[in-house]
Amino acid sequence: MEKKEQNSGARRTRWTRAAVLIGIGIVNGFWSLPQQWVSAGQEAGNGKAIYEKLCLTCHGPQGKGDGPTGKVLIPPATDLTSAATKKKSDADLLKIIREGKPPTAMPAWKGQLSEQEMRDVLAYIRSLNR
Numbered sequence: 001m002e003k004k005e006q007n008s009g010a011r012r013t014r015w016t017r018a019a020v021l022i023g024i025g026i027v028n029g030f031w032s033l034p035q036q037w038v039s040a041g042q043e044a045g046n047g048k049a050i051y052e053k054l055c056l057t058c059h060g061p062q063g064k065g066d067g068p069t070g071k072v073l074i075p076p077a078t079d080l081t082s083a084a085t086k087k088k089s090d091a092d093l094l095k096i097i098r099e100g101k102p103p104t105a106m107p108a109w110k111g112q113l114s115e116q117e118m119r120d121v122l123a124y125i126r127s128l129n130r
Contacts, residue, residue: 047124063128073105
């Protein structure tokens with residue numbers, strides 16, 4: 001009988017530990033989601049300021065490629081809200097921001113913007129597509 005009680009106690013301890021670990025994971029998951037949303041919002045906010053300073057003249061205020069300079073470029077500035085842009089991965093868009101897009105007028109921003117600033121601009125561009 002003592003052995004059954006020991007097994008039962010050990011089983012209860014394992015279940016208790018498992019429940020505690022699952023609970024911690026759930027709580028941490030729920031607490032981290034709002035922080036991720038805040039972070040994404042901050043990045044887009046920071047990116048908007050950079051976008052307005054460096055990108056707006058070509059891509060326009062809503063990213064449609066209709067900025068005062070963008071309209072006269074050959075080829076015209078990209079519509080950042082287009083289906084084609086939406087389909088591109090973040091990595092592809094970051095590469096374009098970082099390295100430019102020859103033979104278009106899209107310049108390379110590496111060396112002028114930090115990696116975080118380029119990611120912030122990307123976050124803002126993604127927010128235009130909503």
